[in-house]
Amino acid sequence: MKRIYLDNAATSWPKPAEVYDAVDRWQRENGAPSGRGAYDSAAATDKLVLDARRAVAQLLGASEPNRIVFTLNGTDALHLAIQGLIKPGDHVVTTVVEHNSVLRPLRQLADGRGVAVAHVGCDAEGIVSAEKVIAALNSKTKFVVVAHASNVTGALQPISEIGAELQKRGVTFVVDAAQTLGEIPLSVDELHCDLLTAPGHKGLLGPLGTGVLYVRPGVEERMMSIRTGGTGTESSSLKAPTQMPVKFEAGNLNVPGIVGLGAGVRWLAERGVAALREQAIRQTERLLDGLVGLKGLRIVGPQGAQRRVGMVSLVVEGYDPQEAAAVLATSYGIETRAGLHCAPLMHKALGTADAGGTLRLSLGPLTTDAEIDAALGALRDLVAAT
Ligand SMILES: Cc1ncc(COP(=O)(O)O)c(C=O)c1O
Structure with a gap:
């Protein structure tokens, strides 16, 4: 894998x-x-x-x-x-x-x-x-x-x-x-x-x-x-x-x-940081577009990619965030970060603290479109299984 x-x-x-x-x-x-x-x-x-x-x-x-x-x-x-x-x-x-x-x-x-x-x-x-x-x-x-x-x-x-x-x-x-x-x-x-x-x-x-x-x-x-x-x-x-x-x-x-x-x-x-920012916006949009409308998933934070850096935090209904991250890692080789992300007041304000936080996917300049598509496929499987 x-x-x-x-x-x-x-x-x-x-x-x-x-x-x-x-x-x-x-x-x-x-x-x-x-x-x-x-x-x-x-x-x-x-x-x-x-x-x-x-x-x-x-x-x-x-x-x-x-x-x-x-x-x-x-x-x-x-x-x-x-x-x-x-x-x-x-x-x-x-x-x-x-x-x-x-x-x-x-x-x-x-x-x-x-x-x-x-x-x-x-x-x-x-x-x-x-x-x-x-x-x-x-x-x-x-x-x-x-x-x-x-x-x-x-x-x-x-x-x-x-x-x-x-x-x-x-x-x-x-x-x-x-x-x-x-x-x-x-x-x-x-x-x-x-x-x-x-x-x-x-x-x-x-x-x-x-x-x-x-x-x-x-x-x-x-x-x-x-x-x-x-x-x-x-x-x-x-x-x-x-x-x-x-x-x-x-x-x-x-x-x-x-x-x-x-x-x-x-x-x-x-x-050029400006060119890399363009790439991050495009790839974050690719991720968001693939997630929008998926039943059982809630995207936390601002709409669209322009007002955020290259990351997306999710609530996956029916899953504890740690459990969702463990499935992604063990079944698909996808490494993400689940929980409160050392930001307890932020999760409290977003209403995600009591459920154990969120599942966060964050991109880097060497992330590929194929990796984003693989994550989208895995998340589709995850929500289909609930
Ligand atoms: C917003 C923010 N501030 C500070 C830090 C701390 O950085 P470091 O882990 O390098 O100490 C982090 C790390 O995740 C962060 O996300």
């Missing part, structure tokens, strides 16, 4: 061959640390890390490569942003759309450090309104954090609109672009965000264990770094350096991951 991977919202697979080759070549032929040596292989590593930083900076429209901090994953980037900005007694505005990587650190801060958190609701399609986000601000609001797209429905949120309003009011804006960076064309200026976080292993096509944090010039001055230690620079001082990006990058970098991430982002740039 051929493996059909439709869990790209968790992590993308397969990656372009260039990513595997870059990691393999660096591991075998170089292997020297970054920012710590004056010999040739260390200089070559430094150049590869800078190339990766530059590629990510160009992709999201950052002014300079040093605005990009490399992190362990999307969660780690969010931690650097959230913990770096917060002080006891602050107020934070977020939404019910968020992933636990936002909800849980905020809950911990609310429980332990007297931080107040407002969770703005969404409409029936899982979309928040900019007016409601702005209405939730108060004089103590330190920052607003919102996901660019839901990882349950794929619904795109009105980030530019929210960002423009926050910029007028001078409120810091953190955007969780876990489901959009590399998947839709975006620029940090158009989104009006101060900080943007993303895994390197989803839309950016890098290996697992990579992530990125964009920091707008000047914002780092009002952030503490939760990560201090050896940086290979200013070693005589017991104080951590304050310049970007080392302020947030103590310890040896995940160079094999970063080299692979650089190759992934260059692959995206060569093809």
Whole structure:
């Protein structure tokens, strides 16, 4: 049975061959640390890390490569942003759309450090309104954090609109672009965000264990770094350096991951994110068109493919989502993700929490039309059997 991977919202697979080759070549032929040596292989590593930083900076429209901090994953980037900005007694505005990587650190801060958190609701399609986000601000609001797209429905949120309003009011804006960076064309200026976080292993096509944090010039001055230690620079001082990006990058970098991430982002740039977005819209429409009208299936989230990234969440009547995913995997080789997707408030708002969540199919740039048709055939069999 051929493996059909439709869990790209968790992590993308397969990656372009260039990513595997870059990691393999660096591991075998170089292997020297970054920012710590004056010999040739260390200089070559430094150049590869800078190339990766530059590629990510160009992709999201950052002014300079040093605005990009490399992190362990999307969660780690969010931690650097959230913990770096917060002080006891602050107020934070977020939404019910968020992933636990936002909800849980905020809950911990609310429980332990007297931080107040407002969770703005969404409409029936899982979309928040900019007016409601702005209405939730108060004089103590330190920052607003919102996901660019839901990882349950794929619904795109009105980030530019929210960002423009926050910029007028001078409120810091953190955007969780876990489901959009590399998947839709975006620029940090158009989104009006101060900080943007993303895994390197989803839309950016890098290996697992990579992530990125964009920091707008000047914002780092009002952030503490939760990560201090050896940086290979200013070693005589017991104080951590304050310049970007080392302020947030103590310890040896995940160079094999970063080299692979650089190759992934260059692959995206060569093809063009806009062209890949067109492909994702076309393939999501193919999936949605094949599902619409199937008795026993309910599609959750916005209608059509234009207002969502390449994913579809389903309620399959007569099946627990885990059971449906297990049948797809064992009988058809189709790998999907069932359950609450680490987004419990989103499922609650959509009315899908009590039934165990949804079955999510998510596409990547290397997903084929034949794989989508195979998934449609399997889902048709599934509902016919109930
Ligand atoms: C919306 C959203 N934010 C944050 C994350 C966390 O990313 P990571 O798994 O790389 O920590 C995810 C992962 O699924 C996500 O979907």
